[in-house]
Every structure is written in C-alpha cells, then in structure tokens.
Amino acid sequence: MNTFIGQIECRVDDKGRVFVPAPYRKILSEMGSQHLIMRRDTDNECIIFYPDSIWNKKVESLRESLDEWNPEDQMLLMQFMSDAEMMDADSQGRILLSKRNLQSIQAEQNIIFVGMLDRFAIWNPEVFAEKKITPTDLSARIRQRMKQ
Numbered sequence: 751m752n753t754f755i756g757q758i759e760c761r762v763d764d765k766g767r768v769f770v771p772a773p774y775r776k777i778l779s780e781m782g783s784q785h786l787i788m789r790r791d792t793d794n795e796c797i798i799f800y801p802d803s804i805w806n807k808k809v810e811s812l813r814e815s816l817d818e819w820n821p822e823d824q825m826l827l828m829q830f831m832s833d834a835e836m837m838d839a840d841s842q843g844r845i846l847l848s849k850r851n852l853q854s855i856q857a858e859q860n861i862i863f864v865g866m867l868d869r870f871a872i873w874n875p876e877v878f879a880e881k882k883i884t885p886t887d888l889s890a891r892i893r894q895r896m897k898q
Contacts, residue, residue, distance in 0.1 A: 752777045754865035759875060762852065762859050767844040771863050774870055775843050786845065789834040794881065795855050796864070796871040797847075802836075804868045847872075 758771040770778070778786070783801035791798050800808065812830065816823035839845050852858065857874040864871045864878065873881075883891065 752780055753867045754870040755867075756865050757878075758863045760861055760863060762847060762857070762861060766847045766849065766852065767840075768847060768861060768872075769842070769844050770839055772843070774863065774865075775839070785836050785838055787834055788837055788845075788851070790851070790854055791871065794871075795877050796873045797851060797855055798866070798869055798871050800869045805834075 754774055754777060756773070758773075760768050760771065762768045778801055781801050781803060783803060785802045787800045787802060787805040789798050789800070790796075809831070813827065816827055818824065837845055847861075852861075855861075855872065855874050856877055857872070860875055861872045862875040862878055864873060
C-alpha cells in the first residue's frame with residue numbers, strides 16, 4: 751500500500767479552499783476512500799486528516815478501550831468525536847478549511863501538508879519548522895525506537 755509521505759507547501763485561497771496535493775489524492779483514490787475525517791490533533795498545533803477506513807479503525811480501537819457505562823469514558827468519547835468533521839474534496843480536489851480551523855493552527859494562507867503514513871496533517875509552515883526535532887535528536891530517537 752502507498753503511504754502519505756513528504757511535506758508539500760500549499761496556499762489556501764480567499765474562500766478557505768486548498769488543493770489536496772496530487773500524490774495524496776492518488777493514494778486516497780487507491781484506498782477507495784470516500785471521505786476524509788478532519789480532527790485537530792490533541793497534542794500538536796496541526797489538523798490531522800484520516801481516510802475514512804483508517805479513521806474507522808482508530809475509532810473502533812478507542813471505543814473498545816472505553817467502558818460505555820463510565821461517565822468519564824463517555825465524555826472522552828463524545829469530546830473526541832465532536833471535534834471531528836467529515837469532509838469531501840470537490841471535483842477539482844480541493845477541501846474547504848474554515849477560518850476557525852485555520853486559526854486553531856495559527857495559519858492564514860500558507861500551510862504545509864505533512865505525510866504520516868496512513869494519514870496526513872496540515873500545519874502552519876513556521877510552527878512546523880519550530881516544532882521539528884533537530885537531525886541529531888531525530889537520529890538518536892529513531893535508533894532508540896528501532897532497538898526496542
């Protein structure tokens with residue numbers, strides 16, 4: 751299976767539309783994805799886009815780990831799901847990003863798509879550059895994880 755990789759800078763138009771990069775659209779098509787699920791990341795200043803099949807697997811895994819009769823678990827699930835939004839690309843391959851979503855990642859017109867294997871994210875390019883791990887730290891962390 752193809753994976754979402756790389757980083758691609760794009761520009762949001764005045765109406766909040768942005769083209770999903772062609773390599774990403776091709777992967778979505780190959781996956782047979784009907785919809786994208788958009789959700790603000792819980793830990794980073796970015797928005798994650800899941801193909802619907804991947805989203806469904808992630809949500810099922812979360813649901814199985816929760817007790818449906820526990821009020822705290824119910825609130826966790828409700829809040830997680832209420833922050834998600836289903837969207838479709840238009841006939842030209844564009845998605846619509848609301849001003850609220852762009853503001854939540856401190857972006858206006860310039861964004862960067864970042865591949866994450868089975869999903870992708872959008873970031874404000876400057877924020878992404880600030881958050882990136884240095885090459886030395888990245889190398890050390892990858893070596894450590896690969897040894898586990």
